[in-house]
Amino acid sequence: MSIATHRQRSVFSKNIATFRQDPMLLFTLLIVGFLLVVFILFPLFKVLTLSVTGSGTFSLSEFRYIFEQWWLRQTFFNSMLLGVITATTSTIIGYIFAYAFARTSMRGRWFFRPLAMLPLVSPPFMFTLSVILLLGRNGLITRYLLGLRGFNIYGLKGLVLVQTIGMFPIAFMNLEGVLQSIGTDLEEAALDLGASRLAVFRNIVLPLSIPGITSSWLLIFVTSLADFANPLVLGGRFDVLSVQAYLQFTGMFNAPRGAALAVLLLFPSLIAFTLQRYLISRRSYVTVTGKPGHMRLRFVSRWLEWCLFAICLMVTGIILLFYLTVIAGAFVKKWGIDWSLSLEHWHYTWDVAFRSFAQTLQLAGIATPISALLGMLIAFLLVRKSFVGKSALGFTSMLSYAVPGTVVGIGYILAFNQPPLLLTGTGLILIICFVFRFMPVSVETGVSQLVQIDRSIEEASTNLGASTAYTFRSITMPLIKPAFIAGLSFAFTRCMTAISAIIFLVSGRWHHVTVLILSQTEIMNLGAASVISLVLVIVVLTGFGLIRLAVGDKNRRLSV
Amino acid sequence: MNAQRVELANLVKVFDGPGGEKVVAVDDLSLTVEPGEMVTLLGPSGCGKTTTLRMVAGFELPDSGQIFIGDQEVSRQAPNNRDTAMVFQSYALFPHMTVGENVAYGLRFRKLSKNQMQERVAQVMKLVGLEGYDRRSPNQLSGGQQQRVALARALVVEPQVLLFDEPLSNLDAKLREQMREEIRRVQQSLGITSLYVTHDQVEAMSLSDKIVVMNQGKIEQVGTPQEIYRRPATRFVADFIGKVNFFPVSRWALSGGQMDVQVYEHRLTLEAPETALPRDIVVMCRPEAIQLQRDAGIPGKVRKAVYLGSAVEYTVEMPDGALATVVENNPLPGGIIQPGEEVGLVFDGQNAHVLPA
Known part of the structure; x- marks a missing residue:
């Protein structure tokens, strides 16, 4: 560590004048840089080194073994296949939703939007639970409505279904923004020059949304690769990297092989993520011209609008059905055998899950504000200050986005299981993991909000005698409150619903509620799993309300 | 084409x-x-x-x-x-x-x-x-x-x-x-x-x-x-089009193609408009069509004189307290009237025009 900070310091000496003028900045940068190196880069470094030094000396024998064994090799290709299919289906459905919302006067938005956003706050494998309840071996639809015996939802098709429903909202949000930024006057201009509605779509709207489509696709590809809980439960014989890395690392006690699988998971994610960042940075040209304006003109025919409506209805219908199934599962005595209603699962859950819930809330309650504040601070440094190593800081702070939870989990175990940083088994390691994993959204929203706020507002503050720290607290923070709220909400949701990294870090002393859902599902206690999932969704939604209340959303700022 | x-x-x-x-x-x-x-x-x-x-x-x-x-x-x-x-x-x-x-x-x-x-x-x-x-x-x-x-x-x-x-x-x-x-x-x-x-x-x-x-x-x-x-x-x-003054008309009468109007006790002869007029009318005149003279025209008092280079823009207080704008192009050095001075507003009937009030 001392080597890294030493080198940084010598680089910093180049613009020592800046720091002499603003010593707080140097101090802050050193601390932030140190934290990012220790808690983001160092664990990754440990995974990488273990994967190539498992046998004591440097060798690629683990990777060779993995690619020689058919069943291990297959996990890599399965992960890629699942990622490609899920990313494609999710992006298509997301684009359909985005187009229907941004470019038509489709009815029923008030119904479609909240339902389409619900998967973003749902526990990681709530939909897997529904799918098992509906389409599993004792599934309501497959066994009892259709009377099928041999139907098997486990494997690729089940995973594509739950991942698509869970991840298309990412594309929807992304692409709605992209479509809104394409000025309708471009479409008007094309129509005015004689283009048909189809030609307008083909020549103008579609080409201009390609960067957004690609970026959504890559983002979902990364998310699908990182998904751990769904494949673990619903994968059946369809083995993927995240699950196999976990099994090798914890089940088989083969740490080097687990690390090697994690590395194989890490690289495609990093490549896809870097590509996606590059596209985002280039995307600015889309908004170069055109005013969003109100859409008065019909760009789609009535017939097409009905098709879009039907698709939106079908997808949100599935989400609704999945939710209703979990609600039913929470109250039905024994799914598939005894359909009578009872509160049995609720009593059981109260006994089993209360402590987990309390601890999860405690950990999330501590980690959420720290994560969001650190995110805002980094955003402030990135937008407002100039210093050497800025792009490295930006890249590292966004890195957690791209690193699958399984890799982080393994990395944390390897990095923090010995002094001076003996953290395994403590609550602190969970908090630290939350803080650094869920900070990127705060950084990103903070940056996008800050660039819109004229720098002269802050200059006026320093001009009147305030220090950098005071200016940040009294001027900048209130102005970027919307980003702060978004960062808090995201961090809280993910703290409450995280599993892939957490499953490595929980201990007898500190438990997490998602791990409990997983273990209940694995022993086929689906009633209790349903109850815990439902309560978790309610807690997350309540948390949103409390965050707004606590930070104060009422005095909305004008013209920020 | x-x-x-x-x-x-x-x-x-x-x-x-x-x-x-x-x-x-x-x-x-x-x-x-x-x-x-x-x-x-x-x-x-x-x-x-x-x-x-x-x-x-x-x-x-x-x-x-x-x-x-x-x-x-x-x-x-x-x-x-x-x-x-x-x-x-x-x-x-x-x-x-x-x-x-x-x-x-x-x-x-x-x-x-x-x-x-x-x-x-x-x-x-x-x-x-x-x-x-x-x-x-x-x-x-x-x-x-x-x-x-x-x-x-x-x-x-x-x-x-x-x-x-x-x-x-x-x-x-x-x-x-x-x-x-x-x-x-x-x-x-x-x-x-x-x-x-x-x-x-x-x-x-x-x-x-x-x-x-x-x-x-x-x-x-x-x-x-x-x-x-x-x-x-x-x-x-x-x-909406450019700067303009509206002067109140206390009495008016048509005579042939012409009309007589009384503005601040001063009588003007203007060209009669083609359309019928209501009882209440005003006279409009563009600021650059008015000359300021020492002892002729409608009396007023200069309140403000703003030098614009190619012109001077005067604000003149009329007998009823209303303000009028007068623009003098190509002002000569030393020829600018100072605020407080009494002046007379003179304009040609050709450059004035009546409108419904």
């Missing part, structure tokens, strides 16, 4: 306001644009000028009334079936296409051979002074150049009607003047019937064969730039 007449008959457009109330954007508007004419719709924001233009393009459908281009009624036609081409305020250049592709875009929907297309694009690019810019991206161009591309893209399809939606409002003052002349030159050389929307009176005056002044969805006056400036039909028009 076959210039066509454009006729708007009793157009009405009502929008739903934010509170659900009805907002009448265009209120029973009728207008004829003669073939080859450049007509400007001028008015404050919200007067319905842009909505009118968008109805001609087909971006809005009128709630009632008709639109004719030549002999053909187009009121209900889709924008892509109308032979109009618009130059947008935002230019609306397609950012993913080169300048050449932008300009050629409209030709994709007209049955032309590749050679004919290239030829027409080249012609138009030359006309707007953008030769050699084909392969550039619109982002690489300055505001003025983007404006030229937008103009070329509209011209290349040889529309029967050319529409302009405040095309110069995103340019700086100097460029605006240059582009104004350019647009006028191109429009006149091609003789295309054109409808131009602006809120800038200078732009309207310098460009137009005819100006249509609009207010609250209705036409206040249609006339040549001179008529609009010198003989405004209403106080709104007089006030």
Whole structure:
């Protein structure tokens, strides 16, 4: 560590004048840089080194073994296949939703939007639970409505279904923004020059949304690769990297092989993520011209609008059905055998899950504000200050986005299981993991909000005698409150619903509620799993309300 | 090019306001644009000028009334079936296409051979002074150049009607003047019937064969730039176009083609207007048409004198306490009247004009 900070310091000496003028900045940068190196880069470094030094000396024998064994090799290709299919289906459905919302006067938005956003706050494998309840071996639809015996939802098709429903909202949000930024006057201009509605779509709207489509696709590809809980439960014989890395690392006690699988998971994610960042940075040209304006003109025919409506209805219908199934599962005595209603699962859950819930809330309650504040601070440094190593800081702070939870989990175990940083088994390691994993959204929203706020507002503050720290607290923070709220909400949701990294870090002393859902599902206690999932969704939604209340959303700022 | 007449008959457009109330954007508007004419719709924001233009393009459908281009009624036609081409305020250049592709875009929907297309694009690019810019991206161009591309893209399809939606409002003052002349030159050389929307009176005056002044969805006056400036039909028009003084009239009488009016105890003889007048009228006079003299004319007291270089702008307090503006061009050094001094306002009957109060 001392080597890294030493080198940084010598680089910093180049613009020592800046720091002499603003010593707080140097101090802050050193601390932030140190934290990012220790808690983001160092664990990754440990995974990488273990994967190539498992046998004591440097060798690629683990990777060779993995690619020689058919069943291990297959996990890599399965992960890629699942990622490609899920990313494609999710992006298509997301684009359909985005187009229907941004470019038509489709009815029923008030119904479609909240339902389409619900998967973003749902526990990681709530939909897997529904799918098992509906389409599993004792599934309501497959066994009892259709009377099928041999139907098997486990494997690729089940995973594509739950991942698509869970991840298309990412594309929807992304692409709605992209479509809104394409000025309708471009479409008007094309129509005015004689283009048909189809030609307008083909020549103008579609080409201009390609960067957004690609970026959504890559983002979902990364998310699908990182998904751990769904494949673990619903994968059946369809083995993927995240699950196999976990099994090798914890089940088989083969740490080097687990690390090697994690590395194989890490690289495609990093490549896809870097590509996606590059596209985002280039995307600015889309908004170069055109005013969003109100859409008065019909760009789609009535017939097409009905098709879009039907698709939106079908997808949100599935989400609704999945939710209703979990609600039913929470109250039905024994799914598939005894359909009578009872509160049995609720009593059981109260006994089993209360402590987990309390601890999860405690950990999330501590980690959420720290994560969001650190995110805002980094955003402030990135937008407002100039210093050497800025792009490295930006890249590292966004890195957690791209690193699958399984890799982080393994990395944390390897990095923090010995002094001076003996953290395994403590609550602190969970908090630290939350803080650094869920900070990127705060950084990103903070940056996008800050660039819109004229720098002269802050200059006026320093001009009147305030220090950098005071200016940040009294001027900048209130102005970027919307980003702060978004960062808090995201961090809280993910703290409450995280599993892939957490499953490595929980201990007898500190438990997490998602791990409990997983273990209940694995022993086929689906009633209790349903109850815990439902309560978790309610807690997350309540948390949103409390965050707004606590930070104060009422005095909305004008013209920020 | 076959210039066509454009006729708007009793157009009405009502929008739903934010509170659900009805907002009448265009209120029973009728207008004829003669073939080859450049007509400007001028008015404050919200007067319905842009909505009118968008109805001609087909971006809005009128709630009632008709639109004719030549002999053909187009009121209900889709924008892509109308032979109009618009130059947008935002230019609306397609950012993913080169300048050449932008300009050629409209030709994709007209049955032309590749050679004919290239030829027409080249012609138009030359006309707007953008030769050699084909392969550039619109982002690489300055505001003025983007404006030229937008103009070329509209011209290349040889529309029967050319529409302009405040095309110069995103340019700086100097460029605006240059582009104004350019647009006028191109429009006149091609003789295309054109409808131009602006809120800038200078732009309207310098460009137009005819100006249509609009207010609250209705036409206040249609006339040549001179008529609009010198003989405004209403106080709104007089006030909207340039600076103006309104003097109260205490008594008036018609005698033949002339009329006698009494302004602040002073009698003036003016030309009688062609239309009938109500009982209460005012006299309007432009600030630059008034001379200040020491001991003649309507008495007043100078309150303020602002030196503008090419002119001095005086604020004069009239006998009833109202303030009048007088502009003296090319002021001589030492000839500027100081605040507090008593003066007399003198103006010629030819430069004054009566209006309903």
